[in-house]
């Protein structure tokens with residue numbers, strides 16, 4: 001009996017966010033529970049999510065559907081939003097230039113499938129419902145680091161406890177302790193040096209997030225765009241700080257910009273608002289202080305004075321928002337540890353700006369891939385160490401190029417949304433952008449969205465073919 005137990009692959013997921021839970025659900029659906037032990041270690045005292053809206057695109061929808069969660073997702077859709085249908089061209093989002101009394105449409109991005117918007121808590125509770133009731137959740141377990149041993153990886157937690165596993169999945173978000181340990185492997189770095197390499201970089205953007213009671217807006221402005229579709233409104237920069245090369249990939253011109261992303265969630269009862277404000281002098285610095293802070297409604301309102309009516313009405317009803325500092329991590333050369341027993345998933349591997357609203361979708365995708373890779377490798381009945389190294393190698397080879405590219409594309413889209421894309425340098429200090437230039441930008445933006453409606457399944461087939 002004991003021998004059989006020892007042969008099970010001991011999997012530890014660090015982080016019970018969307019990525020970690022999606023992996024737990026995938027493994028349950030694939031019916032591998034008799035071949036593994038699965039433990040989820042979560043720093044928080046309870047599984048709850050801060051945050052507000054999460055939009056899901058066809059790629060992620062297909063996976064949630066394959067995992068048997070489509071019905072639950074449909075039930076939580078805002079009125080008027082249909083489930084994505086890949087065979088149809090549907091509305092994704094509307095981009096407008098709104099810093100004037102009469103707003104100007106830039107582009108209505110359309111593509112196969114369509115968008116589905118949710119409160120983050122809804123997605124998490126759907127995943128939690130589907131995860132195995134026998135799954136071991138260890139709350140209040142904040143990983144500090146892991147280390148190698150003959151028996152597997154030893155996990156160390158800030159509460160003084162330890163655990164051991166054959167395969168460690170670091171799904172512990174943007175400030176990942178797994179990434180920190182992994183990057184320092186084989187190096188003789190001081191704590192400061194480790195911090196410098198692993199620490200997220202601040203974009204200089206503050207994102208003010210809040211939920212507005214949709215009825216308040218509906219009563220005053222029944223036709224408001226904010227009530228029924230994803231709308232992204234932007235202005236050209238009103239101040240130039242010069243065009244600088246980005247510090248790590250050399251591809252971005254940087255100037256100031258604002259934009260506002262608005263969409264209905266919670267079956268239409270609430271409007272999700274994300275107001276982004278770039279502080280150019282802070283771009284590329286390290287954040288000093290908490291990522292999320294409480295803020296005042298005036299902090300949003302003062303930036304959006306004189307904008308078109310839909311914005312004006314919306315802002316009248318906003319409550320005090322929380323202020324998120326938008327960070328990203330440098331692209332990683334590898335998502336796996338030197339021994340091949342640990343890997344990174346979701347934001348821990350490729351946290352980026354929220355411009356494609358796809359970080360959660362990518363985490364779900366990686367979890368789905370990883371679950372399938374684990375399941376196929378387990379069929380080979382290899383020893384735990386050989387299983388773990390085969391799993392991580394295939395995962396890294398398939399997921400890293402795709403996720404790193406999506407993360408970089410998201411940052412590029414951010415420059416377009418703020419009108420700070422190279423080639424727009426002359427549109428500064430109130431200089432109006434001509435209509436043909438706006439349409440050019442619109443076409444660029446439309447093209448950038450193509451990937452969100454592609455299917456991840458061919459890549460999954462490729463991954464499984466490598467085993």
Ligand SMILES: Cc1cc2nc3c(=O)[nH]c(=O)nc-3n(C[C@H](O)[C@H](O)[C@H](O)COP(=O)(O)OP(=O)(O)OC[C@H]3O[C@@H](n4cnc5c(N)ncnc54)[C@H](O)[C@@H]3O)c2cc1C
Pocket residue numbers: 014015016017018019020041042043044053054055056141142143144171172173174175176177207209274324326345346347348354356357358359360361362363
């Ligand atoms: C403003 C904004 C808007 C966004 N909008 C969208 C959107 O519309 N659509 C979309 O797909 N994505 C969106 N995202 C991105 C999305 O939120 C993230 O990409 C996604 O949450 C990543 O999931 P994850 O599971 O990798 O990490 P997380 O959700 O961050 O989960 C990590 C978990 O690990 C736990 N943890 C952290 N450290 C430790 C530790 N040391 N030990 C143990 N546990 C630990 C945390 O408590 C948490 O539960 C947005 C992000 C922002 C900032």
